[in-house]
Amino acid sequence: MEYVVAAIVIAVIALGAAGTFLITRVRRRELPPQADRGAGTISPPAEKESEAEGPVTTAERPTGTGAPAPPTEELDLVEPPTPTLERPAPAEGRLVRLRSRLARSQSALGKGLLAMLSRDRIDEDTWEEIEDSLLSADVGVGPTQELVERLRTRVRVEGVASPEQAREILRSELLHLVGTDLDRSVHADRTATNPAVVLVVGVNGTGKTTTCGKLARVLVAEDKDVILGAADTFRAAAVAQLATWGERVGVPTVRGPEGGDPASVAFDAVKAGVEQESDVVIVDTAGRLHTKTGLMDELGKVKRVIEKQAPVSEVLLVIDATTGQNGLTQARVFAEVVDVTGIVLTKLDSTAKGGIIIAVQRELGVPVKLVGLGEGADDLAPFAPEEFVDALLAD
Template sequence: MDSSVVITLAVLAVVLLGVVSFLLVSGRSLSSRETARRYPTTRDADDVPPGAAGDADREGDGTAVLAPERPEAEPETQLEAEAPVVTETPEPVGGRLARLRARLVKSNNVFGKSLLALLSQDEIDEDVWDEIEETLLMADLGTDPTMELVDRLRERVKVEGSKDPARVKAMLREELIALIDPQLDRSLNTEAAGRPAVVMVVGVNGVGKTTTVGKLARVLVAQDKDVILGAADTFRAAAAEQLTTWGSRVGVPTVSSDVEGADPASVAFEAVAKGVELESDVVMVDTAGRLQNKANLMDELGKVKRVIEKKSEVDEVLLVLDATTGQNGLSQAKVFSEVVNVTGIVLTKLDGSARGGIVVAIQRQLGVPVKLIGLGEGPDDLAPFEAETFVDALLEETA
């Protein structure tokens, strides 16, 4: 074979071998880059997991093209994040106090047991009557109601002369119910012709106003009311968020301001305006807690009500009181009533107090009925007040 031909063949063989080697090395490099691209050892926060909706080869214009092959299902946490919010169904309002009666029995049993024990003694002398008065005063019944109740019981015990515990209990029950006055109208003013009923909720710091508004929203939703909430407590950073959370649980929208420290009267006005626009049944306005001895804060509360009234009448002003404060709550109630004309009382934390007599004392001083009582931390532990059920719980004996 000619030497030139041999040389030519050798050169071609070397070139061919080089091309094959280059292709093999390039293939391995491409495979490594593709693997690194699809399964990186570290991932930025905005990287899309491999195979997920949006995990795609990206063309020059940045348009995502779904990968043809999909791996296993995505992690469960991502599925949970995409789950829709489930709206809760509040407990029925009717008979709610009776269902919560066990808590009331437990908290107030000392009050009932003490009175029954004293009144069932073989001989009720002046010392016993003094003890009865002391028990009633410690239960925050108030001085005048206490004297009135003791005088009535004295007369009945003297006339009937009965020492039968069942009869004594019946007498005490009748007199306590009479003191609480079952004839008072305890219904919430949540009906208004041609417009939403407007409810303001007021009170001092720490009594649970925002929580009460949230629970009351559940009461109204359980009564098939269309409700809007107004977060007019603009000074407590978490108040609007807290109220929004309560509302969202039962599908109730909240009107609030994005600006901390915004004018509460403006927020309240906007909430009522939105209620009118949407033809809602009830607009509830949560207000900032304020001490009753701070004149400027009380003046501001009066302003909130006046501004609301430029848009709509205020149908209900509920004063939230902490039952554990006892007689101290009466001075609060008096000042608030003077500023915004309180129409009803919400008594919270009654489950932690043996001072059930505060119901009578508040009503006597203000001439305003207790309309709702709180008996626990649960979302449906706010109940319409019922005089007879309340007294029965006071006097019920536990095992």
């Protein structure tokens, strides 16, 4: 009997457990979905699509943590502040404004020559002193001999009755030597179909990248649309420096990967200039020693590749004026490789000797077009022979 009672109790317990299980199953099915509980991560819905309804776009799929989505609000877009662009100083008159600085650094030559020509008696010793002064100022042997002979003739025929007359004779002959009839304009005018392309070359450390940035400022001041090409791919600092120069005046810079092909970057820069109908593209190149044949050949390649897009309007050779006669050797080699059309003399305000202007022009047969007279952003000026000579002879 006891066994029967025990069996009945066990059966009742089993039935109760089964009932509880069924009730739990039913209740679980009746509970709201997990997403409505406000907790947990929502898995994306199964992508079971109806052909009639079409696919569910990404925007329609729920996102977030499961909390109810807030009502859509119309947000005001706040534009980032536009950087203040610098307005470069006009190119016209820059050399005039900087004349006093040039006079302070270069007037020793002119004053010395004037003092010697104003002597009561000009003998052979005086002429030798004049010749030595010119050679010391890096004028060069050929131009020095020419100037001395012309001065001799003028003094013998006209005489020198006063310091003022001596100054006028010297000014006239220096202007003749520097050259007043040369085309010193930078060819930066767009043609009907292509932008002007200015290729800037030179050895290491002459200031090519800075010159490119300052030249961009000169052209922006003339209301030209400029693009910079950072083809000095071997120095990341050069690329960053050029881009900074451009950003200051709102000029874009085309760049490539560090160590990339310079010709490719130059090509892309000119291509951008053509497509955007820019006025000027300025291409900065890597500094290279004139004695490195491979690097010089690469420079020739850069120019040839550019010309597949547009003709090169100017090839400006940047020379550090403080290097003196060493700059002439560099100039000869560069002129042979890329057909230099103009000279940029940098650092003319420091320890440079002004005669290098005469010497380099005679050596290459191309004019000095721009001179750098300081570290300021607007210290690159078009070269004006009259202002230069007057600075040499300044009191």
